[in-house]
Amino acid sequence: MTELPEYRRPWWDRWAEILGEPRRRWRALDDRQRYQVGIVLRVVLLGVVVYIAWPLALLVLVLFLAQYAKPYIPDEYAWARRMLVPTIVLIVAVTYPFYVESLPVMQLFGAFPDVNTAVIMGVYVIMAIGLNIVVGYAGLLDLGYVAFYAMGAYACAWFASVQFSGQHIKFGAVGVGGSTPGIHISIWVLLLIAAILTALIGIVIGLPTLRLRGDYLAIVTLGFGEILPQVANNGDSLGGFNLTNGPNGITPIDSPGFFGISFQEGSGSFFTGPRLYFWFVLILVIITVFSSLRLRDSRLGRAWIAIREDETAAAAMGVPLMRTKTWAYATGAFFGGIAGAYFASFKSSTFPNDFSFNISAFILSMVILGGMGNVWGVIFGAAFLAYLNQEGLANIGHKLNQTFGTHLDVPLYQYGIYGAIIVIVMLVRPEGLIPSARRQAEFREGVADTPLYDTQA
């Protein structure tokens, strides 16, 4: 456009672009310089992590080393090459409850997250990976993802609580007395039921709306995301029928369990409740990550990415747009439903107020921060932000107030902080912290973004 040359632009106009400066500098470097800067950045990163806490630095160092060791693994052990990093991460994660107590306190962030927080982080990781399928793979901006989470939570609450006290149905529930009224189905079954129900809701929402252009679709999903919690809020007398118990929510919800051990109580000092919840959320996360990766490389996943990059070209190549997009929606909703159900059971309650637009934006900022389209980035973004949300912000705020003698209630401004994260990431590094190579190229070079479907009915 009509840009003035740099030297003729006033100082305030140049200052306004300060956020774009790192990208411009980076672009100006040649390959050798980029390599050198990359090394420096890595050392700085390691230094910061060492400053924060040495166990974290050890983990980062091991991961770096594993990454560098990969090419030296002989070809006949190619499987080991793929499995190396995931195995290390898995071992560190599974044994986490055993050594968390003995970890030193982090600089700035305070104590490492306890096991309960880790469970919540896991739930958010599942949700973020689900949203990543919709936003990151298929390129459909979904601002109402919380609707799926709510649906999963309520599906779990209906079938595993005393909500429908007229019924007396029991199926494999652990830790429920014989005379307790209501429907009590085993949470393991319910996870699947909730996920399928939520996927169906996703299809129902998706079918009429997925023809819409990107930003209209975002608004429509936002609309659904606002309507569903309000229905939950007003659902204590839908024509006289108490569906959701209104603002009081549904509580308590049965906890999962097996062999007669309820996760709420746990068993002995080894299998404590939080540990059981943690290990099972880890299993869910592994299943989610695995299916997400396999889906990405499947025919369907490649169709999603094709649609994201160029809808018209994808349609010309024979990708059925509506069906593919609906599948993306249903799959994303499926994981949202699982996460919602597990979370509801973990908290043993579900309230309409848990499902505001803020949560949708929160999950979206996890996906954006980590790197749209890349599962590992999204896992990092989700775990980090969920940790900030649960403990980190309070700790940081406490530390800041101590240092500067202020009285700022940092957790109060959590959503402002996430908003700032969204803006800064979009301006400075729109592909996210750990991007997928493909997505990075799209943001660098731009993509054809004209939709094939016109929005006429």
Place this chain on the structure above:
Amino acid sequence: MATNARSENISWIRGFRRVSVAPAFGFALVALLLVWLAINLAKTPSDFASVALEGLTLGLVYGLIALGYSLVYGILELINFAHGDVFMLGSWISFTVAAHKIGLDAGSSGFAVIWGLALTLLVAMAFCGALNVTIERLAYRPLRNAPRLAPLITAIGMSFILQNVGLNRLGPAPVSVPNILPTDPVFSIGGHAYRWSSLIVALTTFPILFLLIWLVQRTRQGKAMRATAQDQEAAAMMGINVNRTISFTFLIAGALAGVAGLLYALYSTNIRYDQGFQLGLIAFTAAVLGGIGNLPGAVLGAILIGLIQQFNEGLSWHAPSSQWTQSIVFAILILILVFRPEGLLGERTPEGG
């Protein structure tokens, strides 16, 4: 574009299949709504009339916000999520200036109220306009050539930032604004008073709307805005400074949000840090209902939404009542976007809306 040609060529096939269902559904809905209104009118005519007047007033305030969405969408095709929060900050600055700095309250004399409010209006317009221009400069302009969803996501982030600025300034609880405008009834219908404050709010919006229409339709700057909205590159080739025109559009939109902020604070006498999100979405719905990018349409849509909201909350016979207002507004939004994305007054374009 090839896509457009394609959809035009086969439009009669799709029309044959779809159009028969969608309008029938739409007409049925509208007919049901009208029947419901007619029954309410027959049952309690005075309630109906006063509710309709209040709805009109509220709708005009919504219209000012909706115009901001429509202006920005018209020129950038960007849903400026932060607009509602600019409006909220407009309410905040109006409240601060009028009640704290100038010291207006329910007992102020007529003269002081007029000059004080005029000053407040100017401050609010300037503040919100400048804020909106700054947001555009910092957050949207660097993403002008990015994928389409990038500025939308940034706008959501901006919205959260501004909302938290409001949270910092206003606190989490609603803040009550003194009754600066006279609250005596102008006239009353069957026991329901229509207050001077409502009348003044309604009447203030008209000159602003006419000024805006004059600005866009008759002035050189307005012509530049329309040209930029049509085709940025062609406009630049014709010697229009596109960046400045876009900044000007954001300035106008922000100033309108400032007016709306003041009027809303005076009208509802209650401001809250998250009003921007809620009213912003309602106003956005209004803009979509009227046909986004279409200025008269935004006002028409806003009046309709205001009426629907007040009818829903004020009528007695089978009204879903205020706890469903948001759901109804969003249902309208979804139905409009799915069945008639070009809105009531918008033209049917191949891109739709």
